[in-house]
Amino acid sequence: MSHEQRQELIQALHQCMAACNQCFDACLKEDDVKMMAECIRLDRECADICNFLEQALARNTPFASELASVCATVCEACGNECKKHDHEHCQQCAEACFKCAEACRKLAA
Amino acid sequence: MSHEQRQELIQALHQCMAACNQCFDACLKEDDVKMMAECIRLDRECADICNFLEQALARNTPFASELASVCATVCEACGNECKKHDHEHCQQCAEACFKCAEACRKLAA
């Protein structure tokens, strides 16, 4: 992975973590929380693994590709759930998730 | 802190982390998720800081008392929210939170 690709991934992970946490927070304040339950669950899963991988990359982990592969799976699942909902925080989160999933797959390959 | 107190704290942190995560998972499956929104939020806060402190203690962190003081505050808040709800997972979580808060305060003192 080139230095540029690595920087691109770190930024994508960071934006995805932030978007997932904002979506988590906003979902808990929605009128229909029940409809958002799966979104809340996946936002947390996705924020946590993105956060984990970002720090692992920063310390030059020997397991970057294995972790990126899992992270891509989680980002994809979270993006698919978020894009079902019209809330702006969900749509923004879905976009960040799909972008991050793609960057992760490049590293995992 | 004696070795026994430290082991007691590690066990309390571990049980509190597990109870908060189980309560988080169960709250998301309840019929009235909206009523559980604050519980879901605090379960995550509490699970994360307990998990953090447990690992920090395992590596002999120099910041044990500062972290334990924050952890006590979070456990207390989570316990107070959980005890409002009759679900068994909430009542069990409240109990684990209060026990952990007390163990944290002993270390923080």
Add this chain to the structure above:
Amino acid sequence: MSHEQRQELIQALHQCMAACNQCFDACLKEDDVKMMAECIRLDRECADICNFLEQALARNTPFASELASVCATVCEACGNECKKHDHEHCQQCAEACFKCAEACRKLAA
């Protein structure tokens, strides 16, 4: 995965996290820290992913098998490094790592 296998895995993850953190702490106090550099690095990698997976299992993560697969790889690598060193903390850590790797592989399968 049966309830018993899940409990066995959670315990293995917990003991591995604790052993890796104790080994990390002890390695940093050894006379020849340079010889322990890779052990220190892998102890952190392994403690962090075990800790992550343990909390993920407690919240009933949908990504248990993917995470367990990565965790098995990290535990195996950490165990292989630790077993090269005669220090008691390294030997104990190696044992916890191999046991955890095996439990992770059962779940990942």
Add this chain to the structure above:
Amino acid sequence: MSHEQRQELIQALHQCMAACNQCFDACLKEDDVKMMAECIRLDRECADICNFLEQALARNTPFASELASVCATVCEACGNECKKHDHEHCQQCAEACFKCAEACRKLAA
């Protein structure tokens, strides 16, 4: 805390987490690892709490000021250790730590 102060803090936490992880990685590759042992230990403490707080802020944690107070203490300690060493990664880390400690203290106040 204003939106600008919050954004400034999030950026400071992020840069500090990255600098601490890079310093951790670089210290483990130095010739005299023993001299860097305390730096390695504090780099990890500091990276972990910065990473934790950054994610907590992103999800709008109710415990921002308590966490920022602990984080300031850890950043200050890590900065003080790092500035003792002439390596460029240590000097850069010290700078990131002190900047982050200051941003944390503003929030904690």
